[in-house]
Amino acid sequence: MAIYSAGRRRTMIILLLSSILLITLDLRGNAVFDAARTGFNYALRPFEIAGEVVTRPVERAWNGITQVDNLERENTVLQQQLDRLRSDQIAAQAALQENRELKALLDIDSLFASQRRTCSIIGSSPSNFDQRVEIDCGSVNGLRPGMPVLNDAGLIGKITTVSFDTSVVMLVTDTLYTVPVKVMAKVDPSPAPTTPSTVPSGLEVGDVTTTTTSAPPEETDTGTDTDTGTDTDTGTDTDTGTDTDTGTDTDTDIDTETDTGTDTDTGGSSASPDSVVPGGTTTTTTEVLVTRETGKLDGYGGALLPRVSLIDDSQAFGRISIGDAVLTAGGSLSLAPPGIPIGRVVNIITRAGVSGLELEVELNADLDRLNFLTVILYTAPREAAGLG
Amino acid sequence: MLGALLTSSLTRIIPIGMMLLALQTTLFSEMQPFGVIIQLVLTFAACAGAVGGPERGAIAGFVLGIMFDLSIGTPLGGTSIAMGLGGYVAGWCDVIRVETTWWFAAAFVALGAAVGETMVPVVRRFIGEEDAFVPEMLTIIPVVTVTAAILSIPLVPVARWALKLGTPEWKLPADG
Numbered sequence: 035m036a037i038y039s040a041g042r043r044r045t046m047i048i049l050l051l052s053s054i055l056l057i058t059l060d061l062r063g064n065a066v067f068d069a070a071r072t073g074f075n076y077a078l079r080p081f082e083i084a085g086e087v088v089t090r091p092v093e094r095a096w097n098g099i100t101q102v103d104n105l106e107r108e109n110t111v112l113q114q115q116l117d118r119l120r121s122d123q124i125a126a127q128a129a130l131q132e133n134r135e136l137k138a139l140l141d142i143d144s145l146f147a148s149q150r151r152t153c154s155i156i157g158s159s160p161s162n163f164d165q166r167v168e169i170d171c172g173s174v175n176g177l178r179p180g181m182p183v184l185n186d187a188g189l190i191g192k193i194t195t196v197s198f199d200t201s202v203v204m205l206v207t208d209t210l211y212t213v214p215v216k217v218m219a220k221v222d223p224s225p226a227p228t229t230p231s232t233v234p235s236g237l238e239v240g241d242v243t244t245t246t247t248s249a250p251p252e253e254t255d256t257g258t259d260t261d262t263g264t265d266t267d268t269g270t271d272t273d274t275g276t277d278t279d280t281g282t283d284t285d286t287d288i289d290t291e292t293d294t295g296t297d298t299d300t301g302g303s304s305a306s307p308d309s310v311v312p313g314g315t316t317t318t319t320t321e322v323l324v325t326r327e328t329g330k331l332d333g334y335g336g337a338l339l340p341r342v343s344l345i346d347d348s349q350a351f352g353r354i355s356i357g358d359a360v361l362t363a364g365g366s367l368s369l370a371p372p373g374i375p376i377g378r379v380v381n382i383i384t385r386a387g388v389s390g391l392e393l394e395v396e397l398n399a400d401l402d403r404l405n406f407l408t409v410i411l412y413t414a415p416r417e418a419a420g421l422g
Numbered sequence: 423m424l425g426a427l428l429t430s431s432l433t434r435i436i437p438i439g440m441m442l443l444a445l446q447t448t449l450f451s452e453m454q455p456f457g458v459i460i461q462l463v464l465t466f467a468a469c470a471g472a473v474g475g476p477e478r479g480a481i482a483g484f485v486l487g488i489m490f491d492l493s494i495g496t497p498l499g500g501t502s503i504a505m506g507l508g509g510y511v512a513g514w515c516d517v518i519r520v521e522t523t524w525w526f527a528a529a530f531v532a533l534g535a536a537v538g539e540t541m542v543p544v545v546r547r548f549i550g551e552e553d554a555f556v557p558e559m560l561t562i563i564p565v566v567t568v569t570a571a572i573l574s575i576p577l578v579p580v581a582r583w584a585l586k587l588g589t590p591e592w593k594l595p596a597d598g
């Protein structure tokens with residue numbers, strides 16, 4: 035029997051063309067295919083349930099053999115982390131409550147304003163090239179493609195396919211995943227220049243959401259000295275002041291402030307420790323001022339960390355350093371509301387030319403151990419406007 | 423030939439494919455030697471090729487690929503090309519050797535599975551996915567290849583039954 039024959043070649047060509055036709059139709063969006071997917075998943079569900087029941091003992095035995103060492107090690111580390119985080123949690127809850135109240139007062143959209151739906155994972159992707167999981171919520175629960183999915187640790191991904199009672203979630207690490215993000219960065223302890231009228235993209239500052247914001251007022255002054263310094267308002271909504279204390283103590287505060295239009299001096303946080311110099315003079319230097327930078331987070335597959343690109347390495351928007359927090363940026367085009375924690379910067383890659391920085395982000399959520407997920411029933415503002 | 427297949431072996435391939443797909447999405451998604459998901463459905467497509475020849479292997483792979491795409495939500499037809507090619511390559515086994523031994527079939531099933539798994543990112547690159555080639559490919563392909571060879575031992579008889587093929591019988595030509 036010959037490897038190549040006319041009949042065989044014809045069969046292969048027919049199959050190949052059929053595949054290409056299917057891909058083309060599916061990528062363009064086809065209601066028939068969507069219905070076929072839903073129907074097929076219905077038909078497959080009993081098989082999956084049976085498969086789960088039959089294979090659970092094998093699965094548990096496998097996990098017992100392969101994961102017990104990792105679990106013990108992880109348990110020790112987690113216990114240490116738990117002890118450390120308990121104290122932080124109390125402070126964080128108070129700040130969170132305050133944040134909610136302030137947002138409600140100012141009528142700002144909040145992450146907590148959206149409805150949520152808790153779902154459990156019923157399957158994961160059988161492919162080595164997809165980072166997706168299946169959950170037990172669907173259109174009947176109000177889910178729609180694009181809705182963000184998170185757990186207690188942070189962002190997990192987004193809904194990509196919705197059937198009647200199940201949905202597919204594309205994880206943050208999937209190569210097709212992308213979301214606008216902001217990086218909470220620190221500013222160098224040098225006087226910041228006045229706010230530029232444009233951001234590097236050329237847009238007016240007022241048109242984008244990357245303007246400099248200040249940290250909550252939290253000025254702690256040591257001793258009983260009297261602050262007689264003067265604040266200089268540059269008139270461009272940025273206050274760069276140098277406060278100097280008279281007397282035996284010298285305070286050097288470098289504040290970058292945003293004038294909210296109500297002449298409220300929000301100040302900077304003075305969280306740095308005091309240093310005692312010979313002669314009894316104490317110097318306090320304010321270093322921690324939080325600003326933000328926006329970019330685009332892309333998944334790079336299961337083994338690689340997601341990366342944030344389109345970051346400008348500009349002093350004006352704050353130097354980004356390892357450990358900075360990455361959160362969703364929101365915006366009219368984003369499918370995720372602002373403020374969902376994603377992870378922390380673990381590596382900063384400087385690229386040549388005007389490409390800017392690229393940041394590797396370690397996710398808060400452990401995507402290998404997902405059980406319950408929360409879907410935020412959030413519709414992007416632009417999409418919501420279209421629906422209305 | 424396509425019409426004949428529609429009335430014959432597909433009636434067995436589809437239910438078997440659904441059972442394998444259920445196992446793939448449950449047990450084999452959890453059991454990941456070296457962090458790699460064993461490709462049971464692709465292995466079955468390659469087994470179909472190993473016992474049925476390139477055409478049957480390609481058609482079985484095409485059908486199983488569509489089922490796979492319908493299940494996980496990837497573009498319909500993308501996995502069909504990969505699995506179809508995997509079945510086709512494994513089908514050379516049937517062409518090269520008249521009576522297939524288990525180890526010979528295992529070798530070709532492994533080859534077919536390797537080709538099929540390699541084709542997945544290739545196809546995805548063609549349909550516009552930028553980062554389709556992941557660095558783990560160097561681990562994924564060997565693990566999928568070896569596990570396919572092992573799984574071919576139980577799956578080849580199943581594939582033979584699904585394709586309604588009997589064990590080949592050979593008679594010596596009579597003298598004179």
